[in-house]
Amino acid sequence: MSTPFTPYVAGSALGGDAAAPATQRHVPLHGGDANPSAGALVHQFGDAIRGVHVVRGETNVLVARERLLDVVRWLHAEPSQRYEYLSDVTAVEFRDPEQPIEVVWHLRSIAFRRFLRVKVELAPGGPLEVPSVWEVYKSADWMERECYDMFGIRFAGHPDLRRILMWEDYREGYPLRKDFPLRGRFSRSEQLRQALAADPEARYSMEELSVADAFEDLPDDMRRRLRAGEKAGE
Amino acid sequence: MGLTPRPEPALPSGQESWVTTKLDFLVNWARANSLWPMPFGTACCAIEFMATAASDFDLARFGMERMSFSPRQADVLICAGRVPFKLAPILRRIWQQMPQPKWAISMGACASSGGMFDNYAVVQGIDTIIPIDVYVPGCPPRPEGLLYGIMLLQEKVKKERAADPTLRNEMDPDPKSQLYIPPSVIDELSEPFGNSVHQTRSGL
Ligand code: SF4
Numbered sequence A: 001m002s003t004p005f006t007p008y009v010a011g012s013a014l015g016g017d018a019a020a021p022a023t024q025r026h027v028p029l030h031g032g033d034a035n036p037s038a039g040a041l042v043h044q045f046g047d048a049i050r051g052v053h054v055v056r057g058e059t060n061v062l063v064a065r066e067r068l069l070d071v072v073r074w075l076h077a078e079p080s081q082r083y084e085y086l087s088d089v090t091a092v093e094f095r096d097p098e099q100p101i102e103v104v105w106h107l108r109s110i111a112f113r114r115f116l117r118v119k120v121e122l123a124p125g126g127p128l129e130v131p132s133v134w135e136v137y138k139s140a141d142w143m144e145r146e147c148y149d150m151f152g153i154r155f156a157g158h159p160d161l162r163r164i165l166m167w168e169d170y171r172e173g174y175p176l177r178k179d180f181p182l183r184g185r186f187s188r189s190e191q192l193r194q195a196l197a198a199d200p201e202a203r204y205s206m207e208e209l210s211v212a213d214a215f216e217d218l219p220d221d222m223r224r225r226l227r228a229g230e231k232a233g234e
Numbered sequence B: 001m002g003l004t005p006r007p008e009p010a011l012p013s014g015q016e017s018w019v020t021t022k023l024d025f026l027v028n029w030a031r032a033n034s035l036w037p038m039p040f041g042t043a044c045c046a047i048e049f050m051a052t053a054a055s056d057f058d059l060a061r062f063g064m065e066r067m068s069f070s071p072r073q074a075d076v077l078i079c080a081g082r083v084p085f086k087l088a089p090i091l092r093r094i095w096q097q098m099p100q101p102k103w104a105i106s107m108g109a110c111a112s113s114g115g116m117f118d119n120y121a122v123v124q125g126i127d128t129i130i131p132i133d134v135y136v137p138g139c140p141p142r143p144e145g146l147l148y149g150i151m152l153l154q155e156k157v158k159k160e161r162a163a164d165p166t167l168r169n170e171m172d173p174d175p176k177s178q179l180y181i182p183p184s185v186i187d188e189l190s191e192p193f194g195n196s197v198h199q200t201r202s203g204l
Helices: A036-048 A065-077 A140-151 A188-197 A206-217 A220-227 B018-032 B045-053 B085-097 B108-113 B143-158 B183-189 B194-198
Strands: A049-055 A058-063 A085-092 A101-109 A114-122 A129-131 A154-156 B037-041 B076-080 B103-107 B134-136
Touching: A036 A049, A036 A058, A036 A065, A036 A114, A058 A065, A065 A101, A065 A114, A065 A129, A085 A140, A114 A129, A140 A154, A188 B085, A188 B183, B018 B143, B037 B045, B037 B085, B045 B076, B045 B103, B045 B108, B045 B143, B076 B085, B076 B108, B076 B143, B103 B108, B103 B143, B108 B134, B134 B143
Parallel strands: A058 A114, A129 A154, B037 B076, B076 B103, B103 B134
Antiparallel strands: A049 A058, A085 A101, A101 A114
């Protein structure tokens, strides 16, 4: 199942005579040149791209929720885009309750030296659900779990959407939401009681326990060592 | 505060023989000068703890040469840093795994009281989880501060009497709630103070 490792070389798609990257100076707060990928996205997806904004020289693309997965898939696979790297998944809730919650994906094209911020707006009162990009970027796994843990946003299609920072049976809500009190909802003694009730050794999911199932996917040398009796980490 | 002071050690006065007191002296002298610390560094205070252990301040001068990274061979738990609620059962487990005689030092404002982190994730005072012998204030305490705390602990160890029946009291937590001090006391101890009384409860 393991695929051979091909290194991504920064700027490799730009050709040999591309200028070396330089730190930009005097970047305006708004406006400036958009990332060429934004134009390509508008051309490819039309109405599904709700807006393109350039903020501090970085391009934000607002995408319709239904098409998000298509957009991300295309950005990843299309040879003229090559966004190989998902560096962050997060969300923004504004103080104004009328304003939608934004879910944000930070994409980076190593080959083209480009950075693109993709956003989806979740209308207030609507379901907090967006498609998971886990099938395109495996690194989305824990970042989406964190976003779910802190904001309560569900990522449809995520293989294992559990809390990651707070413990799994944390019952007070989603800490980074604006309606979450800083000290939590329960009294201190109740919080402590619930925390102490947790069994620190019962914190593994079935997936983490079934390491043996993954044996066949391990590299050859590791398999050899394990077969020779080496313990797989204490 | 709703805290009741710890009961005075009930010493059988006048019944301790010369042999027991001399034996106590010897045992305490040996123990106090060979305390093995279990460093439980959870945050920035641990950096200062490392400085204390390194050559400039040299914890080894106090018989703490050997850091014990296993609770089962440790005498002193030094909790250096804030304790989140998620860590509370783990810290409690580590404390219970340490064999008697054992002591605990709470290093820094966060471990002792929650410090500036009066929020949903941080335990407001490590003493709501495990009993503490010495609190070292500071954010972080300077190595001298920690060394002074360690010396205070050594003083305490040297004053122990084997005849004291409460000496190795494990303070078992309540089996139902796992708390060993009453919930009302915990709530009272964790009341916001200073600037944190002004924080909004609704967050909006
Ligand atoms: S007391 Fe200060 S230095 Fe120590 S853990 Fe807390 S914030 Fe960090």
